[in-house]
Amino acid sequence: MIAFRHFTKTFASHPAVRDLSLEIGGAEVVALLGPNGSGKTTTLKAAAGLIRPTSGDVLIGEPGRPAGDPGAREALSFLPQRVAFPESLTGREVIEFYRRLRGVDRDAADAALKLASLNGSSGRAIATYSGGMVQRLGLAVALLPSAPVMLLDEPTAALDPDGLCAFYSVIEHRKAAGQTILFTSHQLGDAERLADRFAILVDGRLAALLTARELSDRLASRGVLRLRVEHEPADLLNRVRRLSPEATQSGDQLIVPGPAGTRPAVVDLVRESGASILGLTAEEGRLDVFYRDLVGGRS
Amino acid sequence: MTTASILRLCASQELVLAMRARATQIFAVVFAALSLVVSASGYILSGGSGVQDFARTASSLTELVLFVVPMMALLVGTTALSPDQGAAELLFSQPVARRTLMWGRLLGLFAALVAAQAIGFGISGLIIFSQSGDDGVTSFLLLGAGSVALTAVSLSAAAAIASGAGGAAGRRCARGLAIALSTWFVAVVLYDLVALGLASLLRSGPASRLLITATLANPVDAIRTGVLLGIQGTSAFGSASLALLRFTGGTTRASMLIVAAVIVWIAVPALAAARRLERADI
Numbered sequence: 136m137i138a139f140r141h142f143t144k145t146f147a148s149h150p151a152v153r154d155l156s157l158e159i160g161g162a163e164v165v166a167l168l169g170p171n172g173s174g175k176t177t178t179l180k181a182a183a184g185l186i187r188p189t190s191g192d193v194l195i196g197e198p199g200r201p202a203g204d205p206g207a208r209e210a211l212s213f214l215p216q217r218v219a220f221p222e223s224l225t226g227r228e229v230i231e232f233y234r235r236l237r238g239v240d241r242d243a244a245d246a247a248l249k250l251a252s253l254n255g256s257s258g259r260a261i262a263t264y265s266g267g268m269v270q271r272l273g274l275a276v277a278l279l280p281s282a283p284v285m286l287l288d289e290p291t292a293a294l295d296p297d298g299l300c301a302f303y304s305v306i307e308h309r310k311a312a313g314q315t316i317l318f319t320s321h322q323l324g325d326a327e328r329l330a331d332r333f334a335i336l337v338d339g340r341l342a343a344l345l346t347a348r349e350l351s352d353r354l355a356s357r358g359v360l361r362l363r364v365e366h367e368p369a370d371l372l373n374r375v376r377r378l379s380p381e382a383t384q385s386g387d388q389l390i391v392p393g394p395a396g397t398r399p400a401v402v403d404l405v406r407e408s409g410a411s412i413l414g415l416t417a418e419e420g421r422l423d424v425f426y427r428d429l430v431g432g433r434s
Numbered sequence: 435m436t437t438a439s440i441l442r443l444c445a446s447q448e449l450v451l452a453m454r455a456r457a458t459q460i461f462a463v464v465f466a467a468l469s470l471v472v473s474a475s476g477y478i479l480s481g482g483s484g485v486q487d488f489a490r491t492a493s494s495l496t497e498l499v500l501f502v503v504p505m506m507a508l509l510v511g512t513t514a515l516s517p518d519q520g521a522a523e524l525l526f527s528q529p530v531a532r533r534t535l536m537w538g539r540l541l542g543l544f545a546a547l548v549a550a551q552a553i554g555f556g557i558s559g560l561i562i563f564s565q566s567g568d569d570g571v572t573s574f575l576l577l578g579a580g581s582v583a584l585t586a587v588s589l590s591a592a593a594a595i596a597s598g599a600g601g602a603a604g605r606r607c608a609r610g611l612a613i614a615l616s617t618w619f620v621a622v623v624l625y626d627l628v629a630l631g632l633a634s635l636l637r638s639g640p641a642s643r644l645l646i647t648a649t650l651a652n653p654v655d656a657i658r659t660g661v662l663l664g665i666q667g668t669s670a671f672g673s674a675s676l677a678l679l680r681f682t683g684g685t686t687r688a689s690m691l692i693v694a695a696v697i698v699w700i701a702v703p704a705l706a707a708a709r710r711l712e713r714a715d716i
Binding site: 215276 | 447450451454455518519523524526527528530531716
C-alpha cells in the first residue's frame with residue numbers, strides 16, 4: 136500500500152531522509168517514531184505527494200503509483216502536523232469544500248464532524264476556534280474519504296482527553312475496516328495503542344523496524360528501578376552489580392537500570408543483605424533513551 | 435470530479451474568502467469613493483459645477499485605475515496565493531493537480547476584484563447617467579475593460595510572485611508582499627521615468643525603438659496606451675505612445691499589438707506559476 140524504495144530527500148544540501156526503504160502492507164498500522172528533526176514529517180509529506188524525492192521512489196496504492204501523481208492521491212488522506220484553515224470560513228464550509236473536492240456524500244461529512252466533536256461549533260467562524268478545535272477540524276477533513284491509506288502527522292498533539300478518545304475510537308474502527316495507517320507521534324501511548332509496527336528514524340535513517348512486542352521488550356530492558364535504602368552493608372552495590380552491571384548509588388538511593396525481569400531478584404538481594412527498603416519506584420524505558428541508544432549503535 | 439467542476443468549486447470558495455477579506459472590502463469602498471469624487475470634481479476644478487459626462491470621467495479616472503487596481507490585485511493576489519503551510523499541505527494532498535487548484539483560486543480572486551471594481555464603476559456610472567445622460571458611455575466601458583485586463587495581469591503576476599517567494603514557510607507571504615509592492619512601484623511609478631530618461635539620451639531612431647519596446651514590455655503602459663487610444667484618440671498620447679503608433683502605422687494595428695502584449699502578460703506569469711507550483715515542495 137505504501138512503499139518507500141531507497142527514498143532520499145535533501146533540502147539545500149542537508150539530507151532530511153536518507154535511503155529509506157520501507158514497505159507497509161494493507162490493513163497495517165505503522166508508527167513513525169524518532170526525535171525532532173529525524174525526518175518523520177518529510178517521510179509523511181513525501182507519501183502525501185507534497186515533496187518530491189531527491190532520489191528513490193515513494194509509491195502509493197495497489198499497484199503502486201508515484202505519490203506525486205494526483206491519481207495516486209485518490210488512495211490517501213493526509214492530516215498535516217500544524218493544520219490551518221482560512222479564518223473567515225466556518226467549520227461546516229471547510230468540510231463542505233473538501234467533501235465536494237473528494238466527491239463524498241453528505242452523510243460522511245456529518246459523521247466526520249460528529250467524530251471530531253465539532254457538531255455544535257461547525258457553524259462558527261474558524262477565527263473563534265481553539266488550537267485543539269482546528270486540529271479536530273483537520274482530523275475531520277482527513278476522515279472524510281474512506282481512502283485505503285491514511286497519513287497522520289502527530290494527530291494527537293493538540294487533542295484534549297475527549298478528542299483523544301474520539302481519535303482512538305476512529306482509528307481503531309478504520310484499522311478494523313482494513314485501512315492502512317502511517318502516523319507520527321511523540322507519545323509512546325498513542326504508538327503502543329494503535330500500531331502494529333514501529334519504524335524508528337534517527338538522523339534521517341531507518342534505525343529500527345520493530346513489531347509491537349519487540350519495541351515493548353526493548354523499552355522494558357531500558358527500565359530503571361530506584362530503591363531508597365538504609366542500614367545497607369558496604370558491599371551492597373557490588374553485589375547488585377552482579378545482577379545489573381550499570382547499577383549506581385547516589386546518597387540513600389540505589390539506581391538499578393535493566394530489564395523488568397531482574398527487578399524481583401534485586402529486591403530480594405537487598406532484603407537478604409540486611410538493608411531496609413524505604414521506598415521503591417520502577418520506570419519503564421523512555422523513547423528518548425531508546426533513540427539515544429540507537430544513535431550510539433547499541434540497538 | 436471534472437476539471438471544470440473543481441475550477442468552479444475552488445473559484446467559488448476563493449470568491450467567498452476574498453469578499454469576506456477586509457482588504458477587498460476596503461478596496462471596493464475606496465475605489466467607489468474615489469470614482470465618485472473624480473466624476474464629481476472635474477468640472478469644479480475647471481471652474482464649472484456638476485457631474486462630468488462619461489467620456490470626461492473615463493479620462494479623469496484612467497490614472498486612478500492605473501495606480502490603484504494593480505496595487506490591490508498584486509497585494510490581494512499575493513496574500514491569497516502564498517502557500518500558508520498547514521492549509522497548503524492539506525489542500526495539495528488532495529487528488530487534484532496543483533495547477534487546477536491554482537487556476538480555480540485565480541478565477542475566484544479575479545471575480546472578487548472585478549466585482550469590487552464594478553461597484554465603484556457602477557455607482558459613479560449611475561450618477562453620471564442620471565445627471566449627464568449616456569454621452570461617451572463607450573469610453574467609460576473601455577476604461578472598465580482596461581481595468582479588468584489590468585486586474586488579470588496583476589493577478590497573474592501575483593501568482594508568479596507567490597509561487598516564487600522562497601524562504602521559511604511563515605515568511606513566504608511577507609516576502610511575497612514585499613516583492614509585490616516593489617513590482618508595483620517599478621511598473622507604475624519608476625518605469626516611465628527610467629524609459630523616458632534613457633530615451634532622452636539617445637538619438638531619434640533608437641529612442642523610438644526603446645519607447646515602443648518600453649510600452650509593450652510594461653502591461654501598465656500598454657493598457658494605458660490602449661485605453662487612451664480608445665477614449666481620446668491620439669491627442670492625449672505621450673512620446674512613447676506616439677512612437678508605437680508611428681511604428682505600427684495606425685490605430686488598428688497598434689490596438690492589436692497592445693491586446694497581444696496584454697494577453698502575453700496575463701498568460702506567461704500564470705503559466706510559469708503553475709509550472710513552478712507543480713514542482714515545488716510544499
